[in-house]
Amino acid sequence: MTVSREIPVATSSPYTVTVGQDLLPDVAASVPESAARVLVVSAAPLRSQVDALHRLLEERGLTVVVAEVPDAEAGKTAEVLAFCWQVLGKSDFTRSDIVIGLGGGAVTDLAGFVAATWLRGVGVIQVPTTLLAMVDAAVGGKTGINTTEGKNLVGAFHEPLSVWCDTRVLDALPRHDIVAGLAEVVKCGFIKDEEILRIVEDNLALLRADDAQTGSRADGHGSTAGLDEEARTVLTELIGRAVQVKADVVAADLKESFLREILNYGHTFGHAIEYTERYQWRHGAAVSVGMVFAAELAHLAGRLSEDEVERHRAILSGLGLPVSYPGHRWDALLTAMRRDKKTRGDLLRFVILAGIGNPVRLEGPDPALVQAAYAAISDHSPA
Structure with missing residues (x-):
């Protein structure tokens, strides 16, 4: 019990x-x-x-x-x-x-x-x-x-x-939805609690769904979770840790100064995907791609190592989450990002990492860096 x-x-x-x-x-x-x-x-x-x-x-x-x-x-x-x-x-x-x-x-x-x-x-x-x-x-x-x-x-x-x-x-949930929810759990690991990442890495086979790679679309179908006790125990620990991260942040900053903004890691690009896809992508799938985009941007800005970027890809793809996006939608994505709540005027702002567990704000980055980060996560295939 x-x-x-x-x-x-x-x-x-x-x-x-x-x-x-x-x-x-x-x-x-x-x-x-x-x-x-x-x-x-x-x-x-x-x-x-x-x-x-x-x-x-x-x-x-x-x-x-x-x-x-x-x-x-x-x-x-x-x-x-x-x-x-x-x-x-x-x-x-x-x-x-x-x-x-x-x-x-x-x-x-x-x-x-x-x-x-x-x-x-x-x-x-x-x-x-x-x-x-x-x-x-x-x-x-x-x-x-x-x-x-x-x-x-x-x-x-x-x-x-x-x-x-x-x-x-x-x-009762499709396994796709469990996996999509894990994107927000992993986010908490990257911004504050590295133990979350270690738990996920140690349990990838237990947590992922065999057909999860097809699960970016919100209208996709899959088998229900049917969690066994081992999976439930791991998920309960991960849920508790992720909630604790969010509780600590919102207790210190309810109304979204920068501390609260760290919870939006991966969300600027992720929300742009959702908007461009007319909300037909699962939120967690979009945020997964958004985190890899943010990691690539941080690497290009000299704040994150290549190994740390690869850790993003390994964990997220290991769960069965998408880590790339079609490469011909830049104009639509950029327009959507300019609507993001963190944007000030025409100044794009991103939450990036200066190392695991060390989120920082990147304001008004060189547009060439932003586009290069997009190129790094582009697969140039139809959506």
Whole structure:
């Protein structure tokens, strides 16, 4: 039996991230006594989990309303946000009532933004159901939706009351999604906790999926994880370590000065891929390529050794994640990068490494260096 691990996030409004198994009863028990109503935001594939949580909440005497939203990034739109507001308004939600986000990163982003904007802020409890959401989207208080101009350009910082990472739900995920989520775990290893990298390197065969190389596309299919105890134990350790990295960073910097920006390692180029691909790539796959791009840029800038760049490629490709991107899309990618939240005016800014565990900011690099880094990760094949 796996013992739950509790990771405190010591922000101005402290909360705890719990990593364990079979946590839905704890989720229901964590709803504040002051609440009379709960809005559960989720997507159709999780209907059985929503029904189970619905019963547990009703047993506490709470009025439960469910907002079923489109799955994945299709749910992070202004239209879906307005739908959730309408549900809240028709159900007479007050400032003491709460929102629960049960789903992947898109659902937790949306639910957090719904909570941040209703009556200028109500409580939110996050129940991430993907590895990516557990280690990234659900922790840290960043919420938002996408627009036609880019990803997460509209949002708010709104810290949750608690976060519950139930590793048993990972059994239902396609192995592609497990592997994609591991990209954010590996990111935490590169920026702060090298032990994560060593654990991954020692368990590549256990963690990767045999068909994961085809898993960049968000609409790809694959077998479900069906984790054995050894894999679950390794993943639980990695989730705990990755959450700890994020907890340490956001506790010191909630609203994204440079310290918080280190969590975006690989994301400037990764988000550009997502935008260029119209969000048809998995986030983790795009970030994987983005980290290799950032490593190549750091090497060209004299900050990272060739061996350290190769370690990026070895770990990420060893998991089955992509490490290259077609070489004929530079103009579209550059336009997308100029929309990145870290950009100031026309000045591109990147998080790079000056050695493993030492992230630094690279502002306004020579355009020739940026294009050379792109050339280094280009495969010149159709997407």
